[in-house]
Amino acid sequence: MLGDDIEIILHDVTDLENSVVAISETNLSGREIGSPVTNLILKMLKEGRSQHKSFITNYEGVAKDGTVLRSSTFFIRNAKDEIIGMLCINIDYRKMEQVIDYLNKFVGVCKPAKKKSPPAVEHLSPSIEDLAKSSIKEIVGGVNIPPERMSQEERLEIIEKLNENGIFLLKGIVSIVAEELCTSEASIYRYLSKVKKVHGSV
Numbered sequence: 013m014l015g016d017d018i019e020i021i022l023h024d025v026t027d028l029e030n031s032v033v034a035i036s037e038t039n040l041s042g043r044e045i046g047s048p049v050t051n052l053i054l055k056m057l058k059e060g061r062s063q064h065k066s067f068i069t070n071y072e073g074v075a076k077d078g079t080v081l082r083s084s085t086f087f088i089r090n091a092k093d094e095i096i097g098m099l100c101i102n103i104d105y106r107k108m109e110q111v112i113d114y115l116n117k118f119v120g121v122c123k124p125a126k127k128k129s130p131p132a133v134e135h136l137s138p139s140i141e142d143l144a145k146s147s148i149k150e151i152v153g154g155v156n157i158p159p160e161r162m163s164q165e166e167r168l169e170i171i172e173k174l175n176e177n178g179i180f181l182l183k184g185i186v187s188i189v190a191e192e193l194c195t196s197e198a199s200i201y202r203y204l205s206k207v208k209k210v211h212g213s214v
Contacts, residue, residue, distance in 0.1 A: 020101055021034070031048055053098065054181055068085050071133075073136050074134065076136070133150075135150075151174065155169075159193045159195075171193075175207050
């Protein structure tokens with residue numbers, strides 16, 4: 013009904029590692045049934061920011077191929093007001109931008125300045141490994157030090173930020189994080205233990 017430029021996905025958040033349970037044929041993000049929850053939703057669940065929200069709308073979602081989508085998420089709650097699922101809508105608005113550009117040029121109107129994008133960007137990853145890699149890449153990018161050259165303090169800082177973003181809510185994520193940070197699983201658990209001592213929870 014909505015056309016080829018809109019993707020609709022249904023998530024079951026009782027299984028974060030395989031949360032996608034249904035997806036429209038208009039697959040824009042490259043995900044499939046069994047793909048994990050996104051980094052943004054993990055962070056919201058970790059921080060409890062979704063506690064009093066019914067939905068979040070009009071934020072940027074980035075597909076694996078780099079396509080930027082306009083995304084919205086609607087929370088599905090049970091009788092206890094706990095989030096058990098999400099209905100997500102992703103829109104590829106590139107055609108709309110092309111039409112606007114054409115009309116602006118046709119009528120001689122200068123293109124208005126783009127509004128600032130929301131600070132949070134959702135990575136629409138098809139697998140847990142891709143989700144971990146994109147989350148780590150985003151954080152490591154701000155440090156400008158290759159993982160194999162990081163000190164213990166720098167790795168600890170990365171682990172702390174990943175924990176704040178809720179990445180460790182996923183099962184089996186420690187081995188992936190260890191590989192990406194060029195260290196052992198035992199080291200990751202030690203870092204997490206230090207974070208727990210400082211903040212009181214993991």
